[in-house]
Amino acid sequence: MRTLVVVPTYCEAETVEAIIERVLAAGPLLHVLIVDDNSPDGTGELAKSVAAKESRLFVLERPGKAGLGAAYIAGFEWALQRDYEVIVEMDADGSHQPEELPLLLTAVEAGAGLAVGTRWMPGGRVLNWPRRSKLISRAGTLYARLLLGSKLRDITSGFRAFRATTLYEVLRREISSHGYSFQIEMAWNVERSGAFIVEVPITFIERAHGNSKMSSRIVIEAIGRVTHWGITRRRTRVQANSLTADSR
Template sequence: MAKTVVVIPTYNEIGSIAGVVERVLATEPTAHVLVVDDGSPDGTGELADRLAAADDRVQVLHRTEKNGLGAAYGAGFRWALARDYDFVVEMDADGSHQPEELPRLIALLEGGNDLAIGTRWIPGGVIVNWPAYRKLISRTGTAYARVLLQSRLHDLTSGYRGFRADSLRTIDLTTVNSQGYCFQIEMAWLFERSGARIGEFPITFVERAEGASKMSTGIVVEALAKVTGWGLSSMIGRAPERLALPTAGPASR
């Protein structure tokens, strides 16, 4: 059976992290959870430590500074790869991603996909409690990235995804320096441009019920600037090649 770890970055998620971890382990009892806490002042890290003390399937990686989602995931990925997991899964700590949908994600990886993405913008995808303007912003940003990056993927910013570890190892994570949801765009684009097999499945995305959103103007500006730069560079043949999968096959949609 494949060894799976679910990496969950946290910053001030004390109201939701315990419930998310419990649901993950109830859905996939053989999986492990790694909480990557960026020094949350609200006690999230301490609560994660208590969860780990009560269940050896839970581990905690404490970071001393808050320097972005991409850096937190990078640290979590390196931790997971050093411990020989087969599948490395991303999931938000705020309950917006449904742990009960993990089996479909894992099935895509078991089926040979290098990357599996939980997608909001394909038939079957559902968004709960988002106002119309949030949906418009997300759809517009996704459409812009798809055009500039010439991508066939339907939800480049989705943070509910999983990687085959042997494919993830081919990336030099120190060169992936995007933060916020731009990190998700960069990782998906690297895999897609390599010819990796990518599977998408519809998810139910639920707006957080606890805590505050980490979205900011700076995160949006970073994504817009980087996507524009990557797209223009790719069009003139100067985009860097940083991923070479030895056994990549055709993309799966």
């Protein structure tokens, strides 16, 4: 299936070339879109120099840093406008392994609307990650599952493959998140749409170069949004049950 791998970048000059090379090596039908938010370290210019020699690489330049969610949505819309059948999201820092892309693509080709690369399932691994990061990720996933009624074991994963038809339907909803919670909102919307979701085990490796974009502000935003969605969900269910009871 014609596939585009969307890779947002901001100050990833140390890793972007290697990631591009590894993604393109993972399959002859894979194309890559670098979505760069005007990185001051020259990431965008570096990607463009590679794209000048590689027909399967494209670069989408944005005027400034506007958040992970906005970068992904820009990339998703770019892909849908060009009729890609599968759209993949992955990080540029080397934490996601391009060699595992076939695992996601096989799941989509077998019928999944969304394939999620999952760390927290049998076969999944996390290497070289600080204990604090593991705790935040596991706790965030558990909190989201409880409040949103999600069945996903890694709802915060950023390594995913969407069938184009599923992604199109999800983007018809308003996506309000920009940071860490963007991944949660997207996955939850797919779950609510009733699309078939498959989780596959992946190996997540802590970045060796550059700095993490994660911050306490991003984590707090995610907690706030998940709490709001969870409360709204509960109120909606209570109201629905009340209306059902009144009609009897």
